[in-house]
Amino acid sequence: MHRHALRFVRTLALVFAAGAASAVAHTQRDLEIAAALRDRALEGTEAYALVESLTVEVGARVAGTPEEARAAQWAVRELTRLGLEDVRIEEFPMEGWVRGPERAEVIAPFPHPLVISTLPRSVPTPPGGIEAEAVLFDTLESLLAAPVGSLDGKIAVVTYRTVKTMDGAGYGHAVRARFVGAIEAARRGAVGFLMRSAGTHLNRYANTGTMRYAEDVPKIPAAALSPPDAAQLERLARHGPLRIRFETRPSLPGTVVSRNVIADIRGSEKPEEYVILSAHLDSWDGGTGALDDGAGIGITAAATALIAALPERPKRSIRLIFFGAEEFGLLGARAYVARHRERLGEYFIGNQADAGGDLPYAFRTRVADAALPAFDGIRSVLGPLGILPGDNLATGGPDMTPFREAGVPVFDIEQDMTHYFDVHHTPSDTLEQVDGRKLDVNVAAWVATAWLLANMDVPLRAQPQPASAPAAD
Amino acid sequence: MHRHALRFVRTLALVFAAGAASAVAHTQRDLEIAAALRDRALEGTEAYALVESLTVEVGARVAGTPEEARAAQWAVRELTRLGLEDVRIEEFPMEGWVRGPERAEVIAPFPHPLVISTLPRSVPTPPGGIEAEAVLFDTLESLLAAPVGSLDGKIAVVTYRTVKTMDGAGYGHAVRARFVGAIEAARRGAVGFLMRSAGTHLNRYANTGTMRYAEDVPKIPAAALSPPDAAQLERLARHGPLRIRFETRPSLPGTVVSRNVIADIRGSEKPEEYVILSAHLDSWDGGTGALDDGAGIGITAAATALIAALPERPKRSIRLIFFGAEEFGLLGARAYVARHRERLGEYFIGNQADAGGDLPYAFRTRVADAALPAFDGIRSVLGPLGILPGDNLATGGPDMTPFREAGVPVFDIEQDMTHYFDVHHTPSDTLEQVDGRKLDVNVAAWVATAWLLANMDVPLRAQPQPASAPAAD
DSSP: HHHHHHHHHHHHHHHHHHHHHHHHHHHHHHHHHHHHHHHHHHHHOOOHHHHHHHHTOOOOTTTTHHHHHHHHHHHHHOOOHHHEEEEEEEEEEEEOOOOOOOOEEEEESOOEEOEEETTTOOOOOTEEEEEEEEEEEHHHHHHHSTTTTTTTTTTEEEEEOOOOOTTTTTHHHHHHHHHHHHHHHTTTTTTTTEEESSOOOOOOSSSOOOOOOOSSSOOEEEEEEEEHHHHHHHHHHHOOOOOOEEEEEOOOOOOEEEEEEEEEEOOEEEEEEEEEEEEEEEOOOOOOOIIIIIHHHHHHHHHHHHTSSSSSOOOOEEEEEEEEESTTTSSHHHHHHHHHGGGGGGEEEEEOOOOOSEEEEEEEEOOOOOGGGGHHHHHHGGGHHHEEESSSSSOOOOHHHHHTTTTOEEEEEEOOOOOGGGTTTSSTOSSGGHHHHHHHHHHHHHHHHHHHHHOOOOOOOOOOOOOOOOOOO | OOOHHHHHHHHHHHHHHHHHHHHHHHHHHHHHHHHHHHHHHHHHSSSSHHHHHHHTTOOOTTTHHHHHHHHHHHHHHHHHHTTTTEEEEEEEEEOBBOOOEEEEEEEEEOOOOOOOOOOOOOOOOOOTOOEEEEESSSSSHHHHHHHHTTTTEEEEEEEEOOOOOSSSSSHHHHHHHHHHHHHHHTTTOOSSSEEESSSOOOSOOOOOOOOOTTTTTTOEHHHEEEEHHHHHHHHHHTTOOOOOEEOOOOOOOOOOEEEEEEEEEEEESSEEEEEEEEEEEHHHHHHHHIIIIIIIIHHHHHHHHHHTTTSSSSSSEEEEEEOOOOOTSSSSHHHHHHHHHGGGGGGGEEEEOOOSSEEEEEEEEEEEGGGGGHHHHHHHHHHGOOEOOOSSOOOOGGGGGHHHTTOEEEEEEEEETTTGGTTSSTTTTTTTOOOHHHHHHHHHHHHHEEEEEEOOOOSSSOOOOOEEEEEOO
């Protein structure tokens, strides 16, 4: 057969296979309900009003603080009002951390004030701060290449610039310095660690975000520099040895309480199987957390509310979880998984909306290969929203990490993050950054997807193979 | 004659008149030198390096501080190096003002921190600050419409949003609230004045900039709010009466010293006639004053240096003035005019570059009508840079105000200010905002203009009329 004709027949076969799987996966009626929910969302949802209400009535809500507790009460009130069932709070303990005074300056070669943000989890400097020669590294790799002992008594500074990308990969690469920089600097003898903010803006404020320590190296204080200040250090260093003083005085109040807020739409046929939608309720302290993760709160709550308002229930349960303490290292998600581990085997699929409020552009999964054709129905309903078919390497979002590790399938509705890291973890993460019309497009994507997932009739996990089956090749 | 034919003849007559005046105004050789200077600048100038040097070696340089004094020393060093003559400093006294601690918060209807910037010249609040009910006004006009006594004991807040325009008119309209807001609020009984920053960004920092008091009303403390905080006040006010606390503790050290830096290229034929190029050396304190007015410093110094490097001198003198204390109300310019008033009658024309670093787009004058055709030569040399012919209503720039009022003709090379007020008077006014290639286009415009002005052979001021001449109609 001619090569092109052969390809055509193969394509047809795939279409038929997909069509068959899709037909099994969804009834025509469910596809129509999903499209109707999608179009209803495009007419306008509560998403923006929810973000406004949260950021005006509560504002910033750092994990483990009274403000986060107020946010949880706000969520209980709003999710109850929106018709969700069994709305409840699950508390968990965490190690508290409270930002304190922070200041920094260049002493030589020319005096220059530095704008910094203490990295949460960092130990404080001594009162009065530390003053030392600074050594600049243009990338994390340059720091890793420095020999042990080469930074004795010095302040290590990584000046790496975050690359702007649509999928957030640039942030993913830059944030490694926040996670391991203080550890690797201390391993080489440094007494302090500074880094250019992991963020794509050029404004003179610094991005916050947690850092980590290792058990086997000294804990040294760590802070982020505003992007212009990091660039200024590079310029100053051309004039002579850099000498920096910085003082950061956070406090460590010991064990405090954070909490997850959970609400359900109970399924009509398989109530024990959950489709998890989620966002995180805690925020950082500089802004009001309108994008991170107010937008995710608004999108998922509005999407769930549209389903709750239907005269019928989906077959599976939809569980909406607003995690606490995501910013301190997925603490709420880990607490949830620890508490509910024995039931996770029944969870159908999960997702977190935590990528801001810009438009969605791709749908991805992480499910058994055999289940992939079953997603054609979802892809076809999402297509008119400008959402491309994506790969099967979804992460599900940050708080889905422990779920994914426990074997729960996940999906991503990828949002355009080109501009997200201009604002993320900065004081400018306020309502001004949120576009209500774009939130509605996201709600349209989430609600249609949630309905189809809660009603689809295909297993998403790899099925146990008969012992005699041949190994896959 | 047919109307269109008549218009054509009139146009021709204007062209001939212009051509004739232009021929008188400039020799062909001067036009060629100007074009060559323009093209030389486009190949690359020192402008960006000068801005970098000033902002790295000095940084922020508030009027009347040791940093401004260091900036003046920097200017003397650089202008001498660039080949200018008789480089000198002229000191003048000013009332000092030093920013102190500043904090603000909403008490009710929901607690919310506010990001503010004390407006320079403002008196301090009492220690501990003031707490009062806040009354919002959407425009300055709304405040002006409030009756005397209606704000007794309250904090007046103008939430007006600055309009983004290419020519800066939006800022000009918004800044009126900074100039008269505290006066008009106090006149109506207010105990404090807050305003949304005069600026077009949506970041969570507030713009600084001087305010004014009147003799006949109480001096009340005044501060600017970050744009997101001003909008948040509007949202909070929908939930109930607004109660605000704010504390600003600037200090008033009494009389301090500021200074102008002056440097010349001495003219070969009319050395007592000056073409004034200028910028201002002082900056605000949040950023490093890279755009305001580092860019003007770089543009005018680089342009003057290109002329200083020529083997011949222009006929008139070119005087470069870096004014001090522009930000506190044109204090350096007023001191200069007071000191040099008796010679101003010989000044040929003046200009200040103080509109940032974006591209130039129009050339304007304020000269006698009879002199207008003489500017066709300048317009033709500037045309290839994308610079349009403008009107005869030039301001000359802020520090030319007292010169203009004393009768000195002025010109503007208008720069695109669409994005300038995103940064102006904010902490983000740093080198990151400066594009060296765009600075060079400005240098090209300034250097060609300066050469032609210093050599043109047409008077720019209205000539004394014979007593018998009929009044102009």
